Amino acid sequence: MAETSPELARLEGMLLIRAYEEQLVALHRDGAPGTCTSVGQEACAVGVVQALDGRDRILTNHRSGGHLLARGADPGRLIAEVLGRVDGYCGGRSGSLHISAAELGVVLTSTIVGGELSMAPGVALAQKMGRGEPGGIVAVFFGDGAACEGVFHEALNLAVHWRLPLLFVCENNQWQAYVHRLETMSDRAISAWAEGHGLPVRVVDGNDVEAVHGAAADLVAGIRAQGGPAFLELSTYRQRGHFEPDDQAYVDPAECQAWLARDPIRRQAERLRAAGRLDAAGLAALEARVAARIAAALAFAQASPMPGPDTLDRHVYA
Amino acid sequence: MSTMTLEQAVQLALREEMGRDASVLYMGEGVATKHADMVADFGADRVRNTPLAEAIIAGTAVGAAASGLRPVIDLLFAPFMTYAMDALVNSAGKLRYLSGGQFSFPLVALGMTGAGWGVGGQHNHNLEAMFVHAPGLKVVMPATPADARGLLKAAIRDANPVLFFLDIGLLHQPGPVPDAVDQVLPLGEAAVPRSGRDVTLVSYGKTVAVCLEAAAGLQADGIDAEVVDLRTLKPLDEAAVLRSLAKTGRLVVVQEASGLCGVAAEIAALAAGRGFPFLQAPVARLTGPDAPAPGNWALEQAMVPSAQRVMEQVRALVGTPALAA
Ligand SMILES: Cc1ncc(C[n+]2csc(CCOP(=O)(O)OP(=O)(O)O)c2C)c(N)n1
Ligand SMILES: [Mg+2]
Numbered sequence: 092m093a094e095t096s097p098e099l100a101r102l103e104g105m106l107l108i109r110a111y112e113e114q115l116v117a118l119h120r121d122g123a124p125g126t127c128t129s130v131g132q133e134a135c136a137v138g139v140v141q142a143l144d145g146r147d148r149i150l151t152n153h154r155s156g157g158h159l160l161a162r163g164a165d166p167g168r169l170i171a172e173v174l175g176r177v178d179g180y181c182g183g184r185s186g187s188l189h190i191s192a193a194e195l196g197v198v199l200t201s202t203i204v205g206g207e208l209s210m211a212p213g214v215a216l217a218q219k220m221g222r223g224e225p226g227g228i229v230a231v232f233f234g235d236g237a238a239c240e241g242v243f244h245e246a247l248n249l250a251v252h253w254r255l256p257l258l259f260v261c262e263n264n265q266w267q268a269y270v271h272r273l274e275t276m277s278d279r280a281i282s283a284w285a286e287g288h289g290l291p292v293r294v295v296d297g298n299d300v301e302a303v304h305g306a307a308a309d310l311v312a313g314i315r316a317q318g319g320p321a322f323l324e325l326s327t328y329r330q331r332g333h334f335e336p337d338d339q340a341y342v343d344p345a346e347c348q349a350w351l352a353r354d355p356i357r358r359q360a361e362r363l364r365a366a367g368r369l370d371a372a373g374l375a376a377l378e379a380r381v382a383a384r385i386a387a388a389l390a391f392a393q394a395s396p397m398p399g400p401d402t403l404d405r406h407v408y409a
Numbered sequence: 410m411s412t413m414t415l416e417q418a419v420q421l422a423l424r425e426e427m428g429r430d431a432s433v434l435y436m437g438e439g440v441a442t443k444h445a446d447m448v449a450d451f452g453a454d455r456v457r458n459t460p461l462a463e464a465i466i467a468g469t470a471v472g473a474a475a476s477g478l479r480p481v482i483d484l485l486f487a488p489f490m491t492y493a494m495d496a497l498v499n500s501a502g503k504l505r506y507l508s509g510g511q512f513s514f515p516l517v518a519l520g521m522t523g524a525g526w527g528v529g530g531q532h533n534h535n536l537e538a539m540f541v542h543a544p545g546l547k548v549v550m551p552a553t554p555a556d557a558r559g560l561l562k563a564a565i566r567d568a569n570p571v572l573f574f575l576d577i578g579l580l581h582q583p584g585p586v587p588d589a590v591d592q593v594l595p596l597g598e599a600a601v602p603r604s605g606r607d608v609t610l611v612s613y614g615k616t617v618a619v620c621l622e623a624a625a626g627l628q629a630d631g632i633d634a635e636v637v638d639l640r641t642l643k644p645l646d647e648a649a650v651l652r653s654l655a656k657t658g659r660l661v662v663v664q665e666a667s668g669l670c671g672v673a674a675e676i677a678a679l680a681a682g683r684g685f686p687f688l689q690a691p692v693a694r695l696t697g698p699d700a701p702a703p704g705n706w707a708l709e710q711a712m713v714p715s716a717q718r719v720m721e722q723v724r725a726l727v728g729t730p731a732l733a734a
Binding site: 192203206 | 432434454457459460462464465467468469470471472473474475476477478480495496499500504505506507508509510511512513514515544545547568569
């Protein structure tokens with residue numbers, strides 16, 4: 092039995108996300124629908140989600156695989172959803188872009204950029220008005236591109252003035268689809284905008300899972316204690332393209348290389364190795380365990396049937 | 410029976426539903442200011458002034474509705490709903506479906522529209538058909554105070570997002586309202602405020618009264634017109650329209666909104682399809698023009714189909730020789 096610790100669990104959590112998304116890329120090469128992967132951003136998902144607990148609710152967006160897996164989603168049901176199968180979390184109606192899993196507290200996933208920001212204050216308001224589990228808070232994940240939407244400011248302003256228990260998590264991965272964010276905003280714009288709204292703001296290295304986790308835990312504790320919202324900006328990088336397939340011909344190779352050198356998984360593995368808590372065999376064992384889970388997940392998903400066309404108009408109205 | 414205006418009937422329904430169900434929430438720009446009595450009765454938590462930001466008012470309502478609350482949002486004038494459209498159309502209308510039924514969105518969005526105050530096209534735009542076209546939403550537009558109360562109560566209790574349009578021209582018109590507290594009118598049921606044999610006039614909102622006036626005028630010509638008030642535009646009570654058409658064989662659809670791809674077009678398509686065996690004359694539509702509402706009272710009034718135009722249209726149809734032998 093290998094040593095277990097939160098740090099190792101975070102490493103394994105990131106390895107699972109990486110293996111899952113690499114599997115999706117491989118499936119895409121075989122003709123499955125494309126997806127938005129979060130390769131390179133695993134520390135954001137794992138660090139923040141591990142700072143939450145079961146009472147909390149999460150809203151996410153098109154790049155949701157990491158958040159869902161970090162929350163304990165079954166990779167088999169996720170792959171089934173991406174492949175449009177009935178055993179997917181949404182019965183095969185979502186595909187990869189808006190996967191919610193209410194049973195895990197991952198609600199209202201929206202692929203309208205900014206949609207998650209528009210709905211999160213309402214989820215937090217319901218929480219504040221006693222409709223959620225006592226003491227719960229809400230975390231909303233969004234990108235640097237979403238911060239350019241007007242509703243970003245509307246959501247921050249409302250959350251501050253209504254003192255909503257809401258953690259804003261901006262994964263600043265430098266890219267807004269095919270546009271580099273520095274073409275659309277000044278370097279420190281996002282945190283400056285957030286500060287202007289008057290809530291606690293932290294900017295953290297989003298490729299260091301321990302730093303992410305520590306900052307998220309602090310902010311979550313503050314929200315639980317004081318009630319009002321907080322803001323976490325995570326500097327990270329989208330290592331793969333926006334949506335598979337994407338040859339990334341538009342990406343500056345030097346920038347990409349610099350960020351690849353700061354890969355969050357390698358960093359966590361090296362940290363644990365340097366501390367004498369992980370050796371090559373231990374890492375290989377983690378990787379093998381993750382690979383086995385993904386292989387089983389794939390088999391499960393591929394065995395699941397497609398929904399019939401007779402279900403086309405099901406779930407339009409309650 | 411009491412007498413009250415449509416605006417008072419809306420407030421009555423809200424009060425009744427807020428008293429009945431603690432999850433009902435009322436929010437908007439100024440609702441707490443205008444309804445201090447409701448703040449006093451239901452608490453500042455449940456009657457909320459919001460920032461002047463329709464997108465987040467609607468988005469917040471959508472998030473809250475999926476999380477156990479029943480928000481009623483006052484978006485003031487219907488054109489402001491376009492700022493709220495993303496949350497209503499893309500989130501409330503689609504995320505139940507896309508999530509495989511994991512969420513429901515019991516919310517009501519109120520908006521005023523229609524000729525009456527000469528406020529111009531950025532405050533008056535009968536854009537209800539835009540929402541009728543969006544899956545997952547329901548759309549209501551009442552013509553009387555009693556219907557406004559009963560339909561709003563049903564809308565608040567409904568598990569789906571409901572766009573509830575208030576016709577500006579009717580807001581201050583008094584009408585009888587039953588005293589019974591539980592006067593709930595199911596969504597999706599048209600009313601027949603006047604029955605007749607010769608021609609069916611289908612409308613909703615303030616042009617229902619125009620049709621009733623025309624029907625009264627047509628009596629002198631010996632023409633017996635039936636008036637159907639749709640009340641709910643989605644779901645549309647197709648059966649009620651077909652029932653009436655089967656009786657009369659002639660159809661005039663009247664709406665204040667512009668014609669292209671509007672509700673009247675949908676009713677005409679219904680008549681041309683399932684109603685075809687009943688038709689004894691071409692279907693006629695009387696609609697507002699494809700123009701923004703002018704900020705000029707006289708011009709604004711000219712947008713609304715008049716009883717005179719309805720009567721002329723009906724006389725022309727009744728003069729049409731029956732196609733069926
Ligand atoms: C309202 C809206 N505009 C545009 C898009 C197309 N789109 C999808 S993801 C995306 C980039 C979003 O960038 P960001 O918010 O930084 O998130 P990231 O993809 O980097 O995770 C774009 C432009 C969309 N889905 N919704
Ligand atoms: Mg981005």
